[in-house]
Amino acid sequence: METVDVITPVVNDPFTFGLISAANSLSDVYAMGGKPLTALAIVGFSSCDYEPAVIKEILRGAIETLDRAGAILMGGHSFEDSELKFGLSVTGTVDINRILRTTGATPGDVIILTKPIGIGVLTTSLKGGKLKDEDMKVAVEWMLTLNDKASDAAVNSGATSATDVTGFGLLGHAYNMVRDSSVDFIIDQKAIPVLERTREMIASGMVPEGAYNNLKFLEGKIEYHAHLSEEERLLLADPQTSGGLLITMQPNKIGTFGSYGIPFSVIGRVMEGSGKIKVEKEIGTATIFLTPIMKTE
Numbered sequence: 001m002e003t004v005d006v007i008t009p010v011v012n013d014p015f016t017f018g019l020i021s022a023a024n025s026l027s028d029v030y031a032m033g034g035k036p037l038t039a040l041a042i043v044g045f046s047s048c049d050y051e052p053a054v055i056k057e058i059l060r061g062a063i064e065t066l067d068r069a070g071a072i073l074m075g076g077h078s079f080e081d082s083e084l085k086f087g088l089s090v091t092g093t094v095d096i097n098r099i100l101r102t103t104g105a106t107p108g109d110v111i112i113l114t115k116p117i118g119i120g121v122l123t124t125s126l127k128g129g130k131l132k133d134e135d136m137k138v139a140v141e142w143m144l145t146l147n148d149k150a151s152d153a154a155v156n157s158g159a160t161s162a163t164d165v166t167g168f169g170l171l172g173h174a175y176n177m178v179r180d181s182s183v184d185f186i187i188d189q190k191a192i193p194v195l196e197r198t199r200e201m202i203a204s205g206m207v208p209e210g211a212y213n214n215l216k217f218l219e220g221k222i223e224y225h226a227h228l229s230e231e232e233r234l235l236l237a238d239p240q241t242s243g244g245l246l247i248t249m250q251p252n253k254i255g256t257f258g259s260y261g262i263p264f265s266v267i268g269r270v271m272e273g274s275g276k277i278k279v280e281k282e283i284g285t286a287t288i289f290l291t292p293i294m295k296t297e
Helices: 014-030 052-069 119-127 133-144 148-156 169-178 198-203 209-217 230-236 251-258
Strands: 002-007 035-045 072-080 085-093 110-113 161-164 183-188 222-224 245-249 265-272 277-280
Touching: 002 014, 002 035, 014 035, 014 052, 014 085, 014 133, 014 148, 014 161, 035 052, 052 072, 052 085, 110 251, 119 133, 119 198, 119 209, 148 245, 148 251, 161 169, 169 183, 169 209, 169 230, 169 245, 169 277, 198 230, 209 230, 245 251
Parallel strands: 035 072, 183 277, 222 277
Antiparallel strands: 002 085, 035 085, 110 245, 110 265, 161 245, 183 265
């Protein structure tokens, strides 16, 4: 399998940006149940604005993340750009008989999310001066968490479908899993883990443009609870960087998934339908959040 993903900086430190960007790029492979082998670096920058030392630090961070994943950087390509961008083109392998696909959810499945949301709001708040670098430690640790164990757990639990939650937000990627299908996702809004201070930042106006764009795209495709505020809707559409996996599986497989000791929450269920997402305030979904690495709201 071949994937590619490039992002703009979400933190101020070049080394940390390299760490995060590589984790984000690797996620596409893990979302399919694959194993990364090699990668090519892709970097765009203005040679008038950035010293070579900055690019070296980004690459050093990317290589460290690749080392953790057991993959090797083989080379790459740079280009002139007014805005700094970095990412990886990743080559990996996958067992064709066990590949995780975005479609395949069946009625009766539970819906699992392996990382909290709110990254887009928090990184926007950092850029806007509402948060400082030290306020981002929780979010950074989540972004640095690889989806490798979650991928293994999904494959070995017989997951019926899976994807990673990135730029289109939780709702956008969930919709991609049900569109043109005969099932609906019923999302339990109260069960979704949210990074600390995210709602505070939304209330102060720190919402990324991508969240508004995602919400506009989803018009007519999502059925919201009547009392769900616009702020909560924007949160569910918040673009994520190196987000978690969104997975569906039969309820009797949760124990197998949980045996991997990774954090996860059950955020909804799958029902017969017509390819829609329905967001309820609370449907009594049992939330399981094992070994919480960081605090969430």
